[in-house]
Amino acid sequence: MxxxxxxxxxxxxxxxxxxxxxxxxxxxxxxxxxxxxxxxxxxxxxxxxxxxxxxxxxxxxxxxxxxxxxxxxxxxxxxxxxxxxxxxxxxxxxxxxxxxxxxxxxxxxxxxxxxxxxxxxxxxxxxxxxxxxxxxxxxxxxxxxxxxxxxxxxxxxxxxxxxxxxxxxxxxxxQPASEDRAADGDREVAKGDGEVRALSVIPSDPSQQGSYSYRYLTYGSGKDKHRADFGEQADMRSSSVDASAYIKDWPWLRKQFWGFDETALPLNGRAWMPDGDGPFPVVLMVHGNHLMENFSDDGYGYLGELLASRGIAAISVDENFLNYSTWSGIPDQDMKLRAWMLLKHIQLLESYNEQEDSPFYNRLDLERIGLLGHSRGGQAAAMAADAERWFSEDADLPKNGTYRVKAVIALAPTDTEVDGGKPELRDISYLTLQGAKDADLVNFYGDRQYGRVSFSGHTDAFKASLYIEDANHSQFNTSWGRSDNALPAGLFIRPKKMLEAEDQRQIANIYVSAFAEAVFHQSKQYDALFRDYRAGSEYLPETRYFNQYEDGDFRPLVDFEGEDRTSPSPGVAAEATNLTEWRQAEALNRQGESKEGKGAVLEWRDEASFSLQLVPSLVGGLDNDEILMFSLANMGRELEANTEAFEDPDEIEALQKAVESPLSIDIELEDLSGHSARLPLDEFMQAEPQVATEFTWLPRLEAVVSEGKFKDTEEPVFQTYELPLKDFTDANPDFDPAEWTRITFHFNEGPGKVMLGNVGLTAG
Structure with a gap:
């Protein structure tokens, strides 16, 4: 007790x-x-x-x-x-x-x-x-x-x-540890007089509406839970498609949100259709990966309206149900599936084109198809254009010969390997645009696809790229907002001095419209724009641009694929004077990954030169109508990382000046008789300083945000230079292009560093 x-x-x-x-x-x-x-x-x-x-x-x-x-x-x-x-x-x-x-x-x-x-x-x-x-x-x-x-x-x-x-x-x-570099966006770059030599300035603004009136309409499943345009208000009904052969992981939450799974994916599209009998070329536009719940397919209406006004049917394809969600992730095979869905839309258009009660009846020219994609959509467009690589055994897709993809347009595309392969386009015109202030895809992946586009010769197809200093990723789509990163990451990742959304989309309007006119209407009036962006400077927003161009007439002379630097290509011998570095290497992006192209890396302290001796059989029989064409990337900013190698204060001062200024380069051509002509490169186009971008508002965060994704502020970006041989014969009438045997790059001031890419000839 x-x-x-x-x-x-x-x-x-x-x-x-x-x-x-x-x-x-x-x-x-x-x-x-x-x-x-x-x-x-x-x-x-x-x-x-x-x-x-x-x-x-x-x-x-x-x-x-x-x-x-x-x-x-x-x-x-x-x-x-x-x-x-x-x-x-x-x-x-x-x-x-x-x-x-x-x-x-x-x-x-x-x-x-x-x-x-x-x-x-x-x-x-x-x-x-x-x-x-x-x-x-x-x-x-x-x-x-x-x-x-x-x-x-x-x-x-x-x-x-x-x-x-x-x-x-x-x-x-x-603030950055060094105050010597001017802040991004505040640096003044010396400009040339902007004169375009041997190329005509484009006669009109391709971003202006054309002469066609057009109609907006939609097609869809009729059962969409979130958008009436694809639901009860759809102008045409489309059947769903079974993608279970390509995807198995469709989470329960994803099914609850959309109301369907991988066995019943809808074919939804927004169409801008020109008035008239046609038949009209067709451009299918597809978005990239964005938050699934924030729909992306209505973000290219500005392009759809412009293309339709110029006699081209434009369709924005809905693939939002393949996008990422915080709650249900992203399908494992989403890249292949995005391309597969594009092909299913082409198949649907084939049927609409044959239905008498369809607004598309006999009005679509499926032999003239263009695929335009943004981000992952840009890669999907290229994959769909190279469909045999992934879908050769799929009997439920449209058959070869019933349609033809003539063009691919990629806005800031991805370029990942899918099933061990990447798209390789042949005799298909290709255009890619990339912003240097793209905080989503910080690397110019479209540059890699550009290198995998080839031509068989005697074709109207061509390829072009445009690198835009102050453009970002999201503003190509009107629905994605200004920031490339969702909150809260967007609080820290904010590049300085970005283009306004209207200006960035103006660039897209100009290039996409001009490209479509060139490919689908065989118009030559905008050719100069792709060869030299300055041809459109009257209409382009103020920022810096870098462009590459190549067509079926291009004849490569030097590709720098040889193992020996003194023999960079068959029939070519190289030699150098006063270079502190000379090697052949892969071009690398910000993350040190290959850009899938090689070149000669050349570095110098003071005056230096680099020569390429060509066997007569490579260039025999040339005349003044030919154009010397080569690609060059200014890599001067890489010298900043090695300032310890410069002990003299005057050298360090010269380095800082060189990094922020165009390079002084002369090009000299010599014939078998020893007659030569030497011209300054900046008479044709300046070798602009390399683009450097700070992505965060606290510079010291660059190395830690997104696991160091932004720590390298730049990547080598090639610019194509065109030098008509006529200019050399004008400078020295004794120089004979038919006996041309040597090209020498004279670097007049130092220090400097470049990567020299493909050297070749093209028709004037």
Whole structure:
């Protein structure tokens, strides 16, 4: 009995002790600590709301933000109570709820920053700093609130001064280690007079509406849960397609959102159809990977309207159901599936073209098809154009000979290997556009596909590329917004001095329209634009451009594929004078990956030269109508990384000047008789400084954000140069192009570094 009484008394004593400790659970969170808790609550809720914007549910932005804030509030309440109880039981005489809220807020901010690909170290530092500063501000506000009016004003002034000093200090710390380089976007680059030699300026603006009126219509399943244009308001019904041969992983959440699985993918399209009998060429446009819940297919209406006004049927293909979702991921075979869906749309158009009750009846010329893609869509377009590589055994696709893809247009495309292969286009015209401030695809992958386009000769097909200094990834699509990165990552990844959305789309309008006119209407009026971007300078927005061009008439002389640098190609011997580096190498992108093309890397300190001796059989029989064509990439910024090799202050100063200025290069041609003509390259086009881009607003973040994705600020980008042989004979009438045997590149000033690409001839 006594034992039972003692045990009960002991338990009662423990219970009373616990009650006493828990009785004052909140007493130390009064006063100024309450203000700290409120501000921590606001910070954690804001962080959660920002994260919610980056992982939409499909119920709308307001729902996502409110849900994120409320869930964070519930999480903070639970966490604060849990920590407070544990601290009370431990007998800690501290503001327990404040500590609980502080810990919760720090964890939430850290998780959000990690979700932004900031890296664990930077996320830890930023989250700790943000949480501490927020708590300090809250406590300061609480302290000011209990002061008299006079003291309150004084305290506010001191706090404002302290905040100003803190901001100035942070800005100072965030500056690059070297102040010698001008800030991106503020650098002035010396410009030439803009004269286009031996090429005509385009006669009109290809971005202007053409003479055709057009009709907008849609086709779809009629059952779309989210868009009436593909649901009950669709102008035409289309049957679903079974993609189960290519995909198995269709999560339950994805099926709930869309209302279908991989066995019943819809064929949805937005069409801009020219008025008239036709038949009209067809351009199918397809978006890339974006958040599934934020639809992408309506983002190319500006291109659809322009093409239709110029007598080209344009169709924007819906593949949103193949895109990424925070809640259901992305299909494993999405790249192949994107291309397969394009082919199924071509098959659908074949049937519409034969249906008498269809608006497309006998009005589509399926022998003149263009495929335009953005991001992953750009790769899908090239894959669909090379369909036999992946779909040769698929009997349910349109048959060879029933249609013909004549052109592929890729806006900032991907270029990943699929089933061990990549598309290789032959006698298909190709155009690719890329922004240097693309924070999604920081590398110019379209450059690699450009290199895999070949011609059999005597073809009208050609290929062209355009690299745009101030363009980004998303603004080619009107639905993707200004930032290339969803929140919260978009808070940190913000390149300076980007083109306005209208200007970036103006570039797309100009090049896509001109390309379509050249390919589908055999118009020659815009040819000069692809050979030299300056031909369209009257209409192009102000920024820097780099372009490449090649057509079926191009005859390569030197491709630098040889193993020996002194014998870079069959029938070619190379020699150099005063070069500090001379090697043949793969061109590399920002991540050190191959751009799938080789060239001669040439570096010099002072005056230097590089010569290529050609056997007579390579160039025999030339006349003044031929044009010397070569590609050159200015790699001068790579010298900045090796400034320790320059000991003389004058050399370092010269290096900084050289990096920011066009190169001084002369081109000399010599014939078998020893007669030569030497001309400055900048009389034709300047060798512009390399483009460098800072992607984050804190330069020191470049190396840590997205696992170092942005740490290299530039990649070598080739520019095609055209030098008519007539200009050399004008300079020296004794020079005989028919006996041309040597080309020499004279580098007049140093230091400098370039990569020289393909050298060849083309028709004038």
């Amino acid at each position: 006594n034992l039972e009484y003692s045990e009960a008394k002991r338990k009662n004593r423990i219970a009373n002790g616990l009650r006493r400790r828990l009785a004052g659970l909140r007493e130390r969170d009064s006063g100024i600590w309450r203000y700290g808790i409120v501000l921590l609550w606001m910070l954690s809720g804001t962080a959660a709301a920002l994260a919610a914007l980056g992982m939409p549910t499909g119920f709308g932005t307001t729902f996502d933000v409110v849900a994120g804030f409320l869930l964070s509030t519930a999480g903070m309440a639970i966490s604060s109570w849990t920590v407070a109880v544990l601290l009370a039981l431990a007998g800690a005489r501290v503001p327990r709820f404040t500590i609980g809220g502080f810990l919760y807020t720090g964890v939430i901010v850290y998780c959000v920053l990690m979700y932004s690909d900031l890296g664990w170290k930077a996320s830890l530092v930023f989250s700790a700093a943000c949480t501490l500063v927020t708590l300090a501000i809250g406590l300061a506000v609480g302290a000011i609130a209990v002061l008299s009016v006079r003291r309150r004003l004084l305290a506010i002034g001191v706090a404002a001064l302290a905040a100003l000093v803190t901001i100035v200090s942070i800005v100072g710390v965030s």
